[in-house]
Amino acid sequence: MREIGISIPKIYESFVAQLGGFNLVTFTKQDMYNEIRKQRGFQGGDVSATIRYLEGKAPQSVITDGDPTMRIAIQSVFPNAHHRCVLGIC
Numbered sequence: 598m599r600e601i602g603i604s605i606p607k608i609y610e611s612f613v614a615q616l617g618g619f620n621l622v623t624f625t626k627q628d629m630y631n632e633i634r635k636q637r638g639f640q641g642g643d644v645s646a647t648i649r650y651l652e653g654k655a656p657q658s659v660i661t662d663g664d665p666t667m668r669i670a671i672q673s674v675f676p677n678a679h680h681r682c683v684l685g686i687c
Contacts, residue, residue: 605629615658615681623654648674 609626613619632650660681661667671680 605633611660612658615679621657623656 606626609622609629612622616622632647635650636647655675656678658679658681659671659675660683661671663682668680671678
């Protein structure tokens with residue numbers, strides 16, 4: 598979502614709305630800023646480092662662009678997470 602120009606606060610508000618309140622979101626807005634800063638430092642995008650970062654912080658929802666490989670990975674790594682698609686084609 599950030600890549601298409603949606604601000605971090607708006608993304609965070611989307612999680613809050615989906616989960617039903619701030620108290621149900623397992624990470625803070627600052628966590629999102631920190632993760633984006635880390636990802637910008639990765640060469641070619643280090644997915645395994647992101648997964649390591651998320652260990653113990655399993656999301657309740659994951660938003661992707663509908664990539665079938667990501668859907669399979671999300672089901673495997675985060676079996677209790679709800680997969681959401683930004684483009685509405687999932």
